[in-house]
Amino acid sequence: MTAARGFGTRCIHAGEAPDPTTGAHGVPIYQNVTYAFETHGQIEAMRCGERPHFTYSPRANPTVRCLEVKLADLEGTETSVALGSGMAAISGTLMTLLADGGHVIASDQLYDLTKTFLTTELPSLGSSATFVDVSDAAAVERAITPQTRAIYAEPFSNPLLRVTDPRLLAEMAHRHDLILIMDNTFLSPALLRPADLGADIVIHSATKYLSGNGHVQGGIVSGPRRHIEPIRAKISHLGTALSPFAAWLLLAGIHTLPLRMERHSENALTLASMLAAHPAVEDVHYPGLASDPGHSLAKDLLGMGHDRYGGMISFSLKGGRAEFGPFLDSLRLCTIAVSLGDCSTLIWPWHEGNLVRISTGLEDSRDLMLDVSNALDACLPAVAAD
Numbered sequence: 091m092t093a094a095r096g097f098g099t100r101c102i103h104a105g106e107a108p109d110p111t112t113g114a115h116g117v118p119i120y121q122n123v124t125y126a127f128e129t130h131g132q133i134e135a136m137r138c139g140e141r142p143h144f145t146y147s148p149r150a151n152p153t154v155r156c157l158e159v160k161l162a163d164l165e166g167t168e169t170s171v172a173l174g175s176g177m178a179a180i181s182g183t184l185m186t187l188l189a190d191g192g193h194v195i196a197s198d199q200l201y202d203l204t205k206t207f208l209t210t211e212l213p214s215l216g217s218s219a220t221f222v223d224v225s226d227a228a229a230v231e232r233a234i235t236p237q238t239r240a241i242y243a244e245p246f247s248n249p250l251l252r253v254t255d256p257r258l259l260a261e262m263a264h265r266h267d268l269i270l271i272m273d274n275t276f277l278s279p280a281l282l283r284p285a286d287l288g289a290d291i292v293i294h295s296a297t298k299y300l301s302g303n304g305h306v307q308g309g310i311v312s313g314p315r316r317h318i319e320p321i322r323a324k325i326s327h328l329g330t331a332l333s334p335f336a337a338w339l340l341l342a343g344i345h346t347l348p349l350r351m352e353r354h355s356e357n358a359l360t361l362a363s364m365l366a367a368h369p370a371v372e373d374v375h376y377p378g379l380a381s382d383p384g385h386s387l388a389k390d391l392l393g394m395g396h397d398r399y400g401g402m403i404s405f406s407l408k409g410g411r412a413e414f415g416p417f418l419d420s421l422r423l424c425t426i427a428v429s430l431g432d433c434s435t436l437i438w439p440w441h442e443g444n445l446v447r448i449s450t451g452l453e454d455s456r457d458l459m460l461d462v463s464n465a466l467d468a469c470l471p472a473v474a475a476d
């Protein structure tokens with residue numbers, strides 16, 4: 091696959107070819123666990139690295155391998171490794187890179203379970219994390235210790251959509267011989283490729299946009315071989331490999347990734363503009379809005395001549411948590427659910443404050459707008475009484 095091909099073409103073709111034995115178009119699901127050798131010589135050739143051979147699917151599987159090749163191509167990295175969930179990708183990466191007392195500087199705005207892993211699991215492994223506002227370069231630099239090995243951030247944070255510039259963090263990380271890890275789940279490689287901007291390792295919860303249908307649980311880590319191969323080895327010890335069926339569903343999902351991200355982004359921009367103008371809404375977080383504090387940076391990072399800023403929005407309801415009831419109970423189309431990146435719009439009230447997170451789906455914009463604005467209208471009497 092030539093790198094000169096367009097991103098949409100590579101989403102379809104990278105890592106894929108007709109099956110060499112049957113000519114089947116589309117990667118088959120290699121559901122088998124083990125692989126046959128014909129001679130002892132083949133085993134010896136495999137062991138001394140002369141002839142690659144699959145041995146055991148939890149270590150390497152042809153369907154999973156196709157997905158890994160595709161992701162490395164799309165992220166612009168040397169290689170990728172697939173795992174059974176986004177959290178397996180995050181924990182497997184950090185456990186490998188921070189083994190034996192390593193320290194990570196992590197963004198103070200991260201997906202909840204990542205934060206929990208960093209605060210509760212890492213110390214029991216002898217490693218540690220310091221949380222800082224990663225948009226404050228001086229604060230990041232002050233947090234560096236002799237044990238620091240990595241900086242960890244999300245380019246668009248979950249759930250507040252704070253925008254972080256991978257270029258600034260990469261420059262600092264490399265000046266101090268640190269590894270920059272970015273969780274790019276909210277944007278997908280269709281909108282941002284952090285490795286192009288200097289990140290060393292890019293992580294995705296493949297459960298979200300890469301799948302696109304809410305049918306799969308998976309994770310991907312992409313980067314240079316020197317970082318990814320030790321993570322791959324760790325996964326076989328932890329037993330957190332991706333299943334062949336999940337890899338096959340993800341290959342199918344990624345074929346339509348750029349088209350879906352366009353539609354998610356269009357719907358989100360329209361929805362965020364409506365939210366910003368609605369009297370029941372206190373505050374909207376969406377970097378696609380000119381009023382968002384991260385807008386000019388997001389435009390610089392993602393703009394690429396078009397207005398696509400992804401499908402994730404969060405907003406605060408006026409009045410507070412008391413308004414969650416009238417709002418959520420009035421929705422007729424959107425699904426009240428956690429997770430994101432699905433073709434249906436998913437709406438979830440945050441466990442703190444009066445924040446609501448929306449993962450904008452692929453529905454007709456008019457229907458989506460009507461559903462959310464009707465539900466917001468239902469909050470107005472309570473807002474007026476406050």
Ligand SMILES: Cc1ncc(COP(=O)(O)O)c(C=O)c1O
Binds near residue numbers: 201248275276309
């Ligand atoms: C930004 C981000 N990273 C990682 C994860 C974890 O992914 P998974 O649920 O596939 O373990 C999530 C899940 O919501 C997420 O939002």
